Amino acid sequence: METNCNPSRGRTEYGHFVDGRGVNRFSECDAIASFGIPYQNIGVLAAQYQVMTGEPVNLEDKNSTFQKYLTDLIRAEIIQEIGRLRAHRRSNVELTFYFCADYDLNFLLDELPGVKLESVDAFQLCPEAGKASEQTGHALSTH
Secondary structure, three states, rough: EEEEEOOOOOEEOOOOOOOOOOOOOOOOOEEEEOOOOOOHHHHHHHHHHHHHHHOOOOOOOOOOOOHHHHHHHHHHHHHHHOOOOOOOHOOOOOOOEEEEEEOOOOOHHHOOOOOOOOOOOHHOHHHHHHHHHHHHHHHHHHO
């Protein structure tokens, strides 16, 4: 995750789950960019879930209560990362959270009233990120 807060370097970096807990160093930033889905070690999460619930974990079952647990954890982490901007303390400031990953963020519409979501396909930013057919079409249209 990067922010644009440090004028001397142009940004401040930290990793998911590593050094963002209990700190306010991002509270004055006007933007944060998060790269990748904040997804913890699946084996550790499965073990924790099994100990907490007593239920066996089936990683193949996409409709299991464990899968719902994982989804809820990921969503909570995303909300936590957005919260590092401390928007509740700066309601008169426009703040931006860039989420760079393939994950549906529509749940934020319910969780964060007033949030504006804009989805941009990676191909629009970087044609090399597109599928082969998109890259071919782009190459043909630019020549």
